[in-house]
Amino acid sequence: MRSRLTVTLAALLTVALAGCTQGGKPADSAKSGGGTVELTMLTFETPNLPASLWDSAIARVEQKVPGVKIKKLVTPNVDRTTYAKQLASSGQLPDIMIAVNPQGFAEGGQLAEFTQDDLKDFADPTSGAIKGKIYQLPTNAQPQSLLYYNKDDFAKAKITAPPKTWAEFLADCGKLKAAGITPIAVGGGGQDTFASMYTWVGTVGTDVYLSDPDFSKQITDGSKTFDDPAFVKATDKVAQLAKLGYLDKQGTSRSYADHEKAFRAGSAAMYPMGSWFATSADNDKPKFGVGVFAWPSDDGKAVVPNLTGGGLSVSAKAENVDLAKKFALEWTKDKETSDAFTKADGTFNTIKGYQPPADMGPLFKETLAIYNQAVKDQTVTPALSIEQGDNGLPADMTVPVQQIAVEVLNGKSDAKAAVTKLNKEYASLK
Amino acid sequence: MRRSSSRSVREFAGFALPGLFLYGLLVLVPIGWTVVLGFTDRNRFAAATHWVGFDQFQRLFADDQFWLVLKNTFVVTAIVVVVPNALGLAIALLLNSNTLLYRLLRSVFFTPVILSGIVVSVIWQSMLRPGGVLDQVGWLSDPSIALYSISGIICWQMLGFCVVVYLAGLNGVPRELYEAAIVDGAGWWRRFGSITWPMIASAVTINTVMLLISGFKVYEHILVLTNGGPGRNTTASIAFDVIEKGVRGDRIGFAAAEATVMLAIIVALSGVVLRVLRRREVHL
Amino acid sequence: MKALRPIGAVALAALFFFPVYVVVTGMLKPVKDIQSSPLGLPMPPTTANLGAVLGREDGLYWSALLNSVQITVLSVVALTLLSAMLAHYLVRSTARWTRPALLMLLSGLMIPPAVILQPITQVLGAVGLMNSVVGVVCANVAYYLPFGVFVFAGFIGGVPVEMEEAASIDGASRFRLFWQVVFPTLRPAAASVMIFLGVWVWNDFLTPLIVLGPESGTTVTVGVYRSVGEYSTNFGTLYAFSFLASLPVLLFFVALQKQFVAGLTAGAVK
Numbered sequence: 006m007r008s009r010l011t012v013t014l015a016a017l018l019t020v021a022l023a024g025c026t027q028g029g030k031p032a033d034s035a036k037s038g039g040g041t042v043e044l045t046m047l048t049f050e051t052p053n054l055p056a057s058l059w060d061s062a063i064a065r066v067e068q069k070v071p072g073v074k075i076k077k078l079v080t081p082n083v084d085r086t087t088y089a090k091q092l093a094s095s096g097q098l099p100d101i102m103i104a105v106n107p108q109g110f111a112e113g114g115q116l117a118e119f120t121q122d123d124l125k126d127f128a129d130p131t132s133g134a135i136k137g138k139i140y141q142l143p144t145n146a147q148p149q150s151l152l153y154y155n156k157d158d159f160a161k162a163k164i165t166a167p168p169k170t171w172a173e174f175l176a177d178c179g180k181l182k183a184a185g186i187t188p189i190a191v192g193g194g195g196q197d198t199f200a201s202m203y204t205w206v207g208t209v210g211t212d213v214y215l216s217d218p219d220f221s222k223q224i225t226d227g228s229k230t231f232d233d234p235a236f237v238k239a240t241d242k243v244a245q246l247a248k249l250g251y252l253d254k255q256g257t258s259r260s261y262a263d264h265e266k267a268f269r270a271g272s273a274a275m276y277p278m279g280s281w282f283a284t285s286a287d288n289d290k291p292k293f294g295v296g297v298f299a300w301p302s303d304d305g306k307a308v309v310p311n312l313t314g315g316g317l318s319v320s321a322k323a324e325n326v327d328l329a330k331k332f333a334l335e336w337t338k339d340k341e342t343s344d345a346f347t348k349a350d351g352t353f354n355t356i357k358g359y360q361p362p363a364d365m366g367p368l369f370k371e372t373l374a375i376y377n378q379a380v381k382d383q384t385v386t387p388a389l390s391i392e393q394g395d396n397g398l399p400a401d402m403t404v405p406v407q408q409i410a411v412e413v414l415n416g417k418s419d420a421k422a423a424v425t426k427l428n429k430e431y432a433s434l435k
Numbered sequence: 436m437r438r439s440s441s442r443s444v445r446e447f448a449g450f451a452l453p454g455l456f457l458y459g460l461l462v463l464v465p466i467g468w469t470v471v472l473g474f475t476d477r478n479r480f481a482a483a484t485h486w487v488g489f490d491q492f493q494r495l496f497a498d499d500q501f502w503l504v505l506k507n508t509f510v511v512t513a514i515v516v517v518v519p520n521a522l523g524l525a526i527a528l529l530l531n532s533n534t535l536l537y538r539l540l541r542s543v544f545f546t547p548v549i550l551s552g553i554v555v556s557v558i559w560q561s562m563l564r565p566g567g568v569l570d571q572v573g574w575l576s577d578p579s580i581a582l583y584s585i586s587g588i589i590c591w592q593m594l595g596f597c598v599v600v601y602l603a604g605l606n607g608v609p610r611e612l613y614e615a616a617i618v619d620g621a622g623w624w625r626r627f628g629s630i631t632w633p634m635i636a637s638a639v640t641i642n643t644v645m646l647l648i649s650g651f652k653v654y655e656h657i658l659v660l661t662n663g664g665p666g667r668n669t670t671a672s673i674a675f676d677v678i679e680k681g682v683r684g685d686r687i688g689f690a691a692a693e694a695t696v697m698l699a700i701i702v703a704l705s706g707v708v709l710r711v712l713r714r715r716e717v718h719l
Numbered sequence: 720m721k722a723l724r725p726i727g728a729v730a731l732a733a734l735f736f737f738p739v740y741v742v743v744t745g746m747l748k749p750v751k752d753i754q755s756s757p758l759g760l761p762m763p764p765t766t767a768n769l770g771a772v773l774g775r776e777d778g779l780y781w782s783a784l785l786n787s788v789q790i791t792v793l794s795v796v797a798l799t800l801l802s803a804m805l806a807h808y809l810v811r812s813t814a815r816w817t818r819p820a821l822l823m824l825l826s827g828l829m830i831p832p833a834v835i836l837q838p839i840t841q842v843l844g845a846v847g848l849m850n851s852v853v854g855v856v857c858a859n860v861a862y863y864l865p866f867g868v869f870v871f872a873g874f875i876g877g878v879p880v881e882m883e884e885a886a887s888i889d890g891a892s893r894f895r896l897f898w899q900v901v902f903p904t905l906r907p908a909a910a911s912v913m914i915f916l917g918v919w920v921w922n923d924f925l926t927p928l929i930v931l932g933p934e935s936g937t938t939v940t941v942g943v944y945r946s947v948g949e950y951s952t953n954f955g956t957l958y959a960f961s962f963l964a965s966l967p968v969l970l971f972f973v974a975l976q977k978q979f980v981a982g983l984t985a986g987a988v989k
Contacts, residue, residue, distance in 0.1 A: 045934060050949055056777050078933035081945045087683040094479060094682050095840035095849055097932045109685055113480030194575060195560055198662050255565045257665045258576030262951035263564055401684045405667060412666040417578055426667060433498055450804035454864050461861030462827050465838035529728050536725060543732045546739060549972050551922030551940045554961045557947060558738050561954050568741060568757040652831035655924045674833035681837050694834040705826035
């Protein structure tokens with residue numbers, strides 16, 4: 006009798022603990038109440054994309070899709086793809102996600118497919134396809150690496166025009182160094198390893214992807230390896246920059262935000278970065294004039310590594326997939342939202358007929374002109390480690406590639422060592 | 436220590452159950468699950484999972500990165516076990532006095548113990564980054580230094596704990612012993628070696644166990660300070676790599692094999708620790 | 720020689736305390752002063768950084784604080800009770816399996832949570848506790864149970880069993896026997912268990928990050944991590960968030976400091 010009492014009490018305690026299961030969860034009734042569906046949407050915040058921007062865009066698009074209530078989720082850092090995986094691994098994949106690499110998720114059947122009819126308003130409706138199907142709206146083009154430069158530094162080193170060829174580029178780096186100016190800024194410390202990629206993204210663009218845009222695909226199907234001569238050459242270009250002392254090596258421990266801040270403070274003459282820096286510099290002008298040029302190839306082509314994608318994806322298990330897709334499409338078509346993102350993050354919207362706001366800043370316009378010229382010259386390429394879909398490397402290569410990039414930047418690995426490591430990493434994935 | 440009661444203790448079994456139940460469900464089952472997964476090719480996005488026997492382990496042992504990460508784990512743990520232990524004892528000897536000043540200083544040393552690994556890392560990152568107050572030699576950007584920087588930061592955080600445990604131990608040494616030794620003409624080192632050291636043996640053990648635990652589980656510091664870099668895995672630990680591959684990446688089977696190896700190491704070490712604990716008369 | 724000791728001790732402590740000084744003065748300075756004179760005193764001090772954290776539009780700090788308090792209080796209370804009961808049973812019982820059980824628990828003491836986190840989320844998902852405060856509490860209780868048992872078992876070993884026997888002869892029920900006779904004698908050990916676990920649970924990162932998930936918000940510790948990217952150009956605000964995230968646990972510790980030292984001397988170090 007007595008021992009049963011003890012057991013009962015102990016059991017009660019356990020039940021009491023388990024009792025308040027509904028604790029922090031939104032009550033189920035809220036989801037179906039009044040005919041509205043609550044959908045979760047995964048967003049990320051950067052200095053360019055603060056909470057307020059997301060909140061107002063969500064509120065605006067909610068109005069256009071009756072019956073949808075969005076619960077905003079925020080990634081703990083900029084790396085939303087790994088965070089989405091982290092969530093998926095515990096069964097919490099959000100209903101709607103923005104700018105998450107769909108690779109893997111799509112093959113695993115976790116994402117809803119967008120039909121050609123859904124995509125009829127997009128200028129580039131096949132971009133980022135996975136086995137020919139689209140799982141992430143190709144909402145915008147965003148050059149991933151261009152060379153933004155400090156005009157004062159260039160003037161001091163008596164460089165009159167941006168370099169047109171790789172040889173000129175090296176010569177200009179030499180002039181800058183001789184003038185006591187660090188030629189190229191480097192970043193990617195703390196959680197922001199991704200920020201270390203942009204120099205390599207540039208040289209792989211000029212030396213590999215320009216002539217061979219399917220390089221990653223060939224890696225995946227085994228017809229090429231990373232010791233492909235073109236890739237070695239591209240890697241060696243970065244290694245040479247490091248060896249010649251043209252890179253700010255200490256920068257590898259700079260967080261992304263510190264990286265930008267250091268360039269603004271004049272730490273180096275050139276800042277390899279995506280087009281989002283253009284709007285950042287337009288919105289908050291540095292003390293010096295900023296110019297921009299594309300990555301120069303050996304024979305004088307202006308190469309723009311780019312990612313078209315960046316849009317929304319919808320979970321195949323969303324509470325209401327159709328409504329979620331409708332929300333995603335409305336989000337993309339909402340002019341005000343597109344304007345807000347264009348202004349804040351330097352994206353080029355790829356909805357047919359979209360025109361960026363007339364009051365965009367000069368550096369954005371300059372960047373857009375370079376991109377448009379590259380589109381015309383067919384010198385737009387994929388961006389190493391950032392590319393997605395059928396043409397991309399497996400998602401599990403992203404972190405190794407970024408970390409090996411740091412080794413090339415700080416001189417720990419030369420080109421040969423780096424490609425050997427990449428081959429090993431790739432082999433270990435299979 | 437373990438006594439048999441004349442009462443039938445079976446009646447208390449109800450008291451043991453809730454704790455054991457939760458431990459079983461959320462520690463033992465996950466351990467078992469991890470070991471099982473280590474023998475499969477489970478991948479987050481693959482439609483099917485197959486038994487692959489020891490394949491994952493073979494690949495793990497053939498992978499340079501695994502050995503690097505294992506080495507990092509041991510380097511961090513070794514530093515974290517030795518340095519705060521030694522420095523902690525020295526500082527405890529220095530502060531071993533019950534005046535207000537010394538009690539105040541004790542709290543100073545203890546403060547970092549109460550802070551989270553995240554907060555501690557954020558603070559140090561802000562000081563060590565290029566342009567920070569203590570920016571000198573690329574603390575976090577030089578691959579040959581970064582691992583030691585991280586270890587040092589963890590030592591800074593754990594030092595106060597050791598100080599307080601040693602002070603508690605020193606407090607338990609009877610004054611008369613020292614007085615008698617002084618009468619016998621024993622010098623400081625003699626007294627330390629023959630009185631203090633044996634009397635604080637259990638404090639050494641407690642500290643060592645706690646530091647071992649902290650060393651093995653280091654994760655947040657790496658995440659915030661270096662994210663495993665600079666370069667490929669130069670500062671990644673096993674815990675960090677398992678999360679990287681199995682939770683943030685797709686290779687669940689491979690990560691599980693890596694976790695299983697870690698678990699085996701821990702079980703072996705716990706055996707040693709337990710034996711030491713018992714010999715040292717730490718009550719269990 | 721005599722005067723050297725206090726001077727040396729103070730100098731050492733000052734050196735040691737330097738990072739804390741940087742944070743506390745930094746959060747009271749405008750950003751530009753942190754860059755230009757990181758070591759200077761904040762003159763005049765500003766509360767703008769603290770205000771920015773407390774007054775965030777999304778209320779991150781306050782919602783995270785609520786989660787942290789809930790998780791810590793529930794976990795610590797449950798842990799103290801469950802581990803005291805379990806330790807008492809394991810120490811007093813003559814059953815054969817208690818020895819292996821104790822061993823098993825103790826090997827759990829050293830397992831990094833990262834290593835078994837993935838399956839923990841599967842189990843919690845299967846019983847419907849993912850994304851909830853209760854899920855985090857359950858994971859914490861299971862994970863930290865060995866530590867509680869470790870401390871309590873050491874302590875119970877030193878309490879004479881005769882007292883319990885006397886009480887049981889008086890006809891006290893087991894339940895009353897434990898709570899009225901045994902548990903009060905464990906108070907110093909309970910204090911150190913509560914303090915240790917309170918601090919650890921408050922500072923936990925991975926478990927709340929992954930088990931609580933984004934839908935139920937974050938804890939303050941995860942909140943600091945989340946704001947690193949956001950505030951990385953504004954260290955004053957980042958310091959303020961770090962300070963505010965640590966303040967409750969610092970106060971908790973200061974309030975219980977006496978018991979902590981007593982518990983450490985009485986329970987853990989014998």
